[in-house]
Amino acid sequence: MTVPRQAVLEVLSADDRYRSAEEIFFQLHEQYPAVGLTSVYRTLTLLAQMGLVERFDMGDGKARFRLRTGAEEGSSCRLICTNCMKVEPCDQEAVEDQAASGSMDDVTRSLETEYGFQLRRRVVEYYGLCVDCRRRNEEKRSQEEN
Amino acid sequence: MTVPRQAVLEVLSADDRYRSAEEIFFQLHEQYPAVGLTSVYRTLTLLAQMGLVERFDMGDGKARFRLRTGAEEGSSCRLICTNCMKVEPCDQEAVEDQAASGSMDDVTRSLETEYGFQLRRRVVEYYGLCVDCRRRNEEKRSQEEN
DNA sequence: CCCTTATTGAAAACGATTTTCAATTTCAAT
DNA sequence: ATTGAAATTGAAAATCGTTTTCAATAAGGG
Structure with missing residues (x-):
């Protein structure tokens, strides 16, 4: 467990919205200015592989990430607002x-x-x-x- | 109606598989070597705006395109193979x-x-x-x- | 502590798509 | 047919999210 990973998990734990890597990076940056965008991507990829994080590809080119709650398994259902891009399970x-x-x-x-x-x-x-x-x-x- | 547009429509009409812009470009290229990839993108974007073509964002970074059949309206249902990325309505x-x-x-x-x-x-x-x-x-x- | 290994950040590379721009094509009005 | 203005084109450059590279740093078991 390293600083960047802790930082990413901290931000993800804050709430269960879907956020882009960049959004996560900026939220981190205030408290952990040393953590780079590269590590955010790496950590998110890692957490997604581990199944802790859900990666969601919206149509707009940026992937969104969200902590897995455990409630979902295999199946998922969500409301996606085409105006503000908010995703609500x-x-x-x-x-x-x-x-x-x-x-x-x-x-x-x-x-x-x-x-x-x-x-x-x-x-x-x-x-x-x-x-x-x-x-x-x-x-x-x-x-x-x- | 211009040459590139006709060419793209021709390829799309050939069958109803989902194809990437690049795949469409290569299929064009044999019969229409003068048509550039840029125009393929432009035409696909145009046709999608007009509602003639369905754009489908797979998780792999490349968008796929397919001629609308009219059968689908508002709702869609598809089988997506996670191995070969084939999409079957x-x-x-x-x-x-x-x-x-x-x-x-x-x-x-x-x-x-x-x-x-x-x-x-x-x-x-x-x-x-x-x-x-x-x-x-x-x-x-x-x-x-x- | 030390040493091996994993992890990091910055910068460069990447790949799909978009933009730029000068040259060409289209098509309606002649 | 001929014109000419507006739309469209292709090639090259730009964009942007993401990944890779690589030398430097941190982790943590011995």
């Missing part, structure tokens, strides 16, 4: 249950009443292994057995 | 209906049988206006009325 179960069906209209209504959020676009992404890569993996594995 | 209704509940396990099973896809992580993102930006917008609008 939300409970998918609650949203979908509130909605009578999974239809866009019902979800829109649910988000409106639950969060005051005005829905424009819903994105669902399933990350994993496609059929081809799966097959290729299995082939490789069976080759290694020989 | 899928029908959310079908997936969620197939699954007995919205639980991760059921969705995993559904994707497995429907697409042979091995789910690792599900991401649901709702894009729109948060409460604050909404309020701010309304204030601005009412000010403009005076």
Whole structure:
């Protein structure tokens, strides 16, 4: 545990907003002027690899980082404001249950009443292994057995 | 309608895979060697603004582009292979209906049988206006009325 | 303490995308 | 066809978030 790492964790612990590396760097800088932007990036990458930090790629070219709370595992659901870029976690179960069906209209209504959020676009992404890569993996594995 | 624009549209129309600007540029280059990468970027940006093309920011730093089919409106659902980065659109209704509940396990099973896809992580993102930006917008609008 | 190893900060490198700018193309009006 | 103004182009330079390089420093087990 070194100074830069402690500093990054300190800032991340302060609150659970998503912040860019630069934002984190500037917040650090007041209390730890010696810590460089490079180390902030390195620490964030390290913490993300360790699973302590969640990296989130917004469409604007800058990655955002946030301390993992442990509540999320494998699945995530969030409200993203296209105006101020604020990211707010939300409970998918609650949203979908509130909605009578999974239809866009019902979800829109649910988000409106639950969060005051005005829905424009819903994105669902399933990350994993496609059929081809799966097959290729299995082939490789069976080759290694020989 | 100019040569570069026609060329980009031609490549995009060829199939509906997600492709990076560079990939599109190289495919162009055989038939239209005079068209530069700059124009490919410019045309893609233009087409995206016009809503003809969908821009998709993968986590790897390169944006992917695909011709809009019209089938998607407001909502999108896709399978993303974390190994080969292939992006395959899928029908959310079908997936969620197939699954007995919205639980991760059921969705995993559904994707497995429907697409042979091995789910690792599900991401649901709702894009729109948060409460604050909404309020701010309304204030601005009412000010403009005076 | 010392020595090996890991970590650091600054500066340079990187890669995707954007901007700049002079040259070319487009297209509507002739 | 011809013009000419406005839009578009390609190449090179600039931008910007992030990563790499590298010599200097710090960590922490012996």
